[in-house]
Amino acid sequence: MFSTRFLRQWCPRMLIQAAGMKNYTPPLDYSGIQLPEKPKLSYMDKVPTYASNLKPPKMAKRLTLMRGPELIHNEFIHKQYGIVALCGGRLNSGHMEMIRMTINRKMDANKMFAVWRIDPPWQPLTRKGQGKRMGGGKGAIDHYVTPIKAGRVIVEVGGKCEFVQVFSFLNEVAQILPFKAKATSYDLMEAEKIEKKELAASNINPYTPEYVIKNNMGGCHDWISPYDKEWFFKYV
Template structure:
């Protein structure tokens, strides 16, 4: 039966086309350098002082949490990590939560994790329950680590893609006492590119920076020094 006869008889013709699959090559991790210890080290609950030194007390120093992080705001290994989106304090329990979660989820044969924050060092005092007001500054209750916006909390790297570790990094970020997110080097680059593009292509001249610098509506009377310095970008 020829082709013309098939068309005349209206017999359905099934034409199969064999196509080649073009998959992208897997990423190359030959340039990844592993540290000596792939797992997060244990963090002390309080700083180790000499026996003859009494632990000093300290003020709250809220400026340690305000504003942007200007030093530890990039990834050393250029792979993945957790970045703070707001200021706050990390307690010893948060360090243990991050360490134990990564020990359960991380495959140390092909991945590693490193701390990017100091161990708890700032003393926080607290008066005993049921005491009257006054009586001076209370005893040291615990130690914390202050964190600013944009600080990298920890880094994760190795022979793994971001999709493999994004889930448990996001889980850790949601349990922190401040807003945080799981990031990769590509995400950080995209955030910087987007921020620069928005600043260059903004068509509204009345930005918050312009309003504060020109005291529009007398806003400097009720704005705090932090708002005047950072133009209400970091709260």
Template sequence: MSLNLTSILQRVISTPQCTSICGLKHFPAPPKYDHVHFPERSKLTVMERVPQFPPGLKPPKMQKRLRYMRGPELVHNSLQYKQYGIQALSGGRLKWIHFEMVRLAIGRKMDLNRMFAIWRIDAPWQPVTKMGQGQRLGGGKGAIDHYVTPIKAGRIIMELGGKCEFVEVQDILHKIAMKLPFKAMAVSHEMLEEMKLKEAENEKNNVNPYTMKYLIQNNMGGCQNWLSPFDLKWFCKYV
């Protein structure tokens, strides 16, 4: 018993394996950007090289205070606009020249009609002193050479968003992250949420009881005699 041509075509088209036959293609709907809120300024602002002090006040000097770069960032570790940005993977310092590098790179590559970028860090504020070339030891603390911004691991450096997808801006953010003086990576809101869930899952499903935290808390092998106070606090996770 033979079927007519119309019924055969209907059966072929209705099968999920042959959705692209006879020129029929099913493309996904374009994403909607109704939830995107643009800030007042769409471009990165120019950061000051030297902080402004009240008139008559001598610029104060400061110690190194490496604790400003050690440990995890507990506050500014998420994206405010829930889109894309650059996250620091380790501690470090940013000079004014790094701010300008990021600002110029984003300004050249960003589409101002449908994108925006904001800073998530402060302008350089911590003074770094330096002795003159060829001077002898002693003589007090040197003069202020430049200012820096200390960064902790997990800190969001800047955010980039708007009516765009992560595929469009991933290469731009990755190239900028590779030029920073510490380890950093381009991230999206979905990536950050996935990383948190994966870390919690790995900690929950770990079957090895001899973790670094267990070894340090129980002083296995007398390790507390040569570990630093930061290792006793963060269990060798952060430098």
């Protein structure tokens, strides 16, 4: 009987099959996950409901509602998957209906569930008719929006599934939103936090944006935005 080394020496093109031990990763344990009674996203009203004797109030632009980081709704409750905003913006009823229809149509309701993490449209935006002169008071309410800050979790998806199964339709929704957003998972978000801490600890350059702004180097307080003095160029 010829050895495999002899066969490989004289017949290099010969395919020799060899049996060996293979280690496969065990499947994930979904025993602690319970699907809700209604797994799909619910419909959101286009207009908030007011009392019959109350006139719908008008509001200023309040751009501060979109600036800066989100401090409350920036973590996954179910610690699985979802869509996170990367910058500030506004969502109207059309965007929310697009999110609802895309996710409800493409997810498997027998194994997955989706949860809203944003409020229905509540901020009124006014608009004047075309061709009207300036003045005459504030215009009529045109539609309602929901302001979003950077880091806000928009929608959350979970269940007995892996990230590969939900990434396709979550990424499709994230690319259509009117601001930058990404489809991510709880593990990826935790890894990004650790990476940011490691980069900050290994930085040998003492002149960080925070150091430059706090010490008013070059008289930067005269020309930078007041928001840059608070967030150090992180949120534009």
